[in-house]
Amino acid sequence: xxxxxxxxxxxxxxxxxxxxxxxxxxxxxxxxxxxxxxxxxxxxxxxxxxxxxxxxxxxxxxxxxxxxxxxxxxxxxxxxxxxxxxxxxxxxxxxxxxxxxxxxxxxxxxxxxxxxxxxxxxxxxxxxxxxxxxxxxxxxxxxxxxxxxxxxxxxxxxxxxxxxxxxxxxxxxxxxxxxxxxxxxxxxxxxxxxxxxxxxxxxxxxxxxxxxxxxxxxxxxxxxxxxxxxxxxxxxxxxxxxxxxxxxxxxxxxxxxxxxx
Amino acid sequence: xxxxxxxxxxxxxxxxxxxxxxxxxxxxxxxxxxxxxxxxxxxxxxxxxxxxxxxxxxxxxxxxxxxxxxxxxxxxxxxxxxxxxxxxxxxxxxxxxxxxxxxxxxxxxxxxxxxxxxxxxxxxxxxxxxxxxxxxxxxxxxxxxxxxxxxxxxxxxxxxxxxxxxxxxxxxxxxxxxxxxxxxxxxxxxxxxxxxxxxxxxxxxxxxxxxxxxxxxxx
Numbered sequence: 001x002x003x004x005x006x007x008x009x010x011x012x013x014x015x016x017x018x019x020x021x022x023x024x025x026x027x028x029x030x031x032x033x034x035x036x037x038x039x040x041x042x043x044x045x046x047x048x049x050x051x052x053x054x055x056x057x058x059x060x061x062x063x064x065x066x067x068x069x070x071x072x073x074x075x076x077x078x079x080x081x082x083x084x085x086x087x088x089x090x091x092x093x094x095x096x097x098x099x100x101x102x103x104x105x106x107x108x109x110x111x112x113x114x115x116x117x118x119x120x121x122x123x124x125x126x127x128x129x130x131x132x133x134x135x136x137x138x139x140x141x142x143x144x145x146x147x148x149x150x151x152x153x154x155x156x157x158x159x160x161x162x163x164x165x166x167x168x169x170x171x172x173x174x175x176x177x178x179x180x181x182x183x184x185x186x187x188x189x190x191x192x193x194x195x196x197x198x199x200x201x202x203x204x205x206x207x208x209x210x211x212x213x214x215x216x217x218x219x220x221x222x223x224x225x226x227x228x229x230x231x232x233x234x235x236x237x238x239x240x241x242x243x244x245x246x247x248x249x250x251x252x253x254x255x256x257x258x259x260x261x
Numbered sequence: 262x263x264x265x266x267x268x269x270x271x272x273x274x275x276x277x278x279x280x281x282x283x284x285x286x287x288x289x290x291x292x293x294x295x296x297x298x299x300x301x302x303x304x305x306x307x308x309x310x311x312x313x314x315x316x317x318x319x320x321x322x323x324x325x326x327x328x329x330x331x332x333x334x335x336x337x338x339x340x341x342x343x344x345x346x347x348x349x350x351x352x353x354x355x356x357x358x359x360x361x362x363x364x365x366x367x368x369x370x371x372x373x374x375x376x377x378x379x380x381x382x383x384x385x386x387x388x389x390x391x392x393x394x395x396x397x398x399x400x401x402x403x404x405x406x407x408x409x410x411x412x413x414x415x416x417x418x419x420x421x422x423x424x425x426x427x428x429x430x431x432x433x434x435x436x437x438x439x440x441x442x443x444x445x446x447x448x449x450x451x452x453x454x455x456x457x458x459x460x461x462x463x464x465x466x467x468x469x470x471x472x473x474x475x476x477x478x479x480x
Contacts, residue, residue, distance in 0.1 A: 087387060087389070090384070091387060
């Protein structure tokens, strides 16, 4: 059996007195598509933020491709990772945010080429060629010279996906990427992600409230509540036949709120 | 007392010499304040409590004492420990340090106004701390604060007469020496006021333009 690409081992994270993650463990295989669902405050977004090193863990271990994320070996023992180690580990991971977070002072093309040029030393010409390919894939090549402020939310998010892909990460994290969009713009972003899922073998972790999309997209669905994984399984098992009462309650509420399953 | 136009034209070259020094001191003082302010703002954000705390204390001290006292200190007290500065240099350092503590607040507000998501996106793009500051944060933080900075530079300009206290031959000092030579105050001092008014008005118009140009950033 292959090695997991992400191995989370008993991590705990608190914000003040509030325990967001409680001794959580999770293994993700290379190429796997995971959907993380659950009520807000259940810890699913925090997992993505921890993997992107935007939050630190209080305890536990995370290994990416067998290598410690927050620790590094030094003189035979494990010590806290320094910035150099984190920078090297971050190369494997890309993230797309709920609020896009495009750089507003740069055009679309510069948003996509900035990271490869600065972090990998890719020459401008090569970076732009690759950026145009990526923008083409997300259907945004016609807007390469536009500023972010001139784009709709759906367009911004598609650019943000291209930007995250520009560093060729092995793991992509999608944090409620359609939650801030007007309903009519959701589908264009989901289409890009479907394409991405079918055309690449990237490992993807998706936090979402789009249950229909989670069902089609994911190989495995994890239901989070109060910092723990309450239930996990294939999309059909979780959505058609949830075993845990909390999962059933959550899904009933979501359906009542008008989301498709 | 009568206004004497002939006297005005006679002293004009001297007064213009003074204006030049006044403008020079303002420009150099502003340039120094821009750098000092950024340095203070960045040091105050240092993860080391010692660094940020000490910087804060020094800035608070400079802001809390009069510019005139600082100028005296730099020009008349520092020579006691062997630091002898020409008057204009001492004046520019005084202006730059004093106003640097104010521009530091402008930088702080400008930097705080950059949304947290920008820092996070920079991290997700794996940019280094340096690249994040120079490519992402400062380019967004600085344009909206240009009008506020310019405001302080106009205020600094109007405080340059204080430099006459440390023998800088700026406009006010030239006017005083003219007055002391000819025993006429009305023309030189009126001219000082007129020069300041005209330059301030021009600066305010420029400031309005800057506000229009840089005041907001589109997201």
